Amino acid sequence: MFAIRGTAVSVNAAPTVAIQIPNQSATVGTAFTYQFPANTFADADSDPLTYTAEESDGTALPSWLAFNAGTRTFTGTPQSGDTGS
Numbered sequence: 001m002f003a004i005r006g007t008a009v010s011v012n013a014a015p016t017v018a019i020q021i022p023n024q025s026a027t028v029g030t031a032f033t034y035q036f037p038a039n040t041f042a043d044a045d046s047d048p049l050t051y052t053a054e055e056s057d058g059t060a061l062p063s064w065l066a067f068n069a070g071t072r073t074f075t076g077t078p079q080s081g082d083t084g085s
Contacts, residue, residue: 015049018042026078032065035073 019040026032041049053067053074054060061067065076 012047013044015041015043015047024074026065026076028078028080028083031075031077033073033075035071038072040072 017040019037021036021040024032024034043049051067051069051072053069055062062076062078062082064078064082065074067074
């Protein structure tokens with residue numbers, strides 16, 4: 001008598017961008033809010049997604065801009081010294 005055993009190895013697929021986020025701009029002295037849609041990112045494995053936000057170079061967002069991962073919302077009011085950040 002013999003037994004054959006195997007182990008299933010689950011391969012995780014990374015989330016993908018399903019809907020491109022359009023470029024956003026903020027006006028000095030004016031409150032800015034942007035919420036990206038819940039279906040912006042897709043996960044083929046249906047894993048729950050968690051969100052973080054940072055500059056494209058990996059540094060923190062500018063001090064005037066906050067990101068709420070739970071609501072997928074960016075908020076802030078840039079001041080004149082924040083131009084370009």
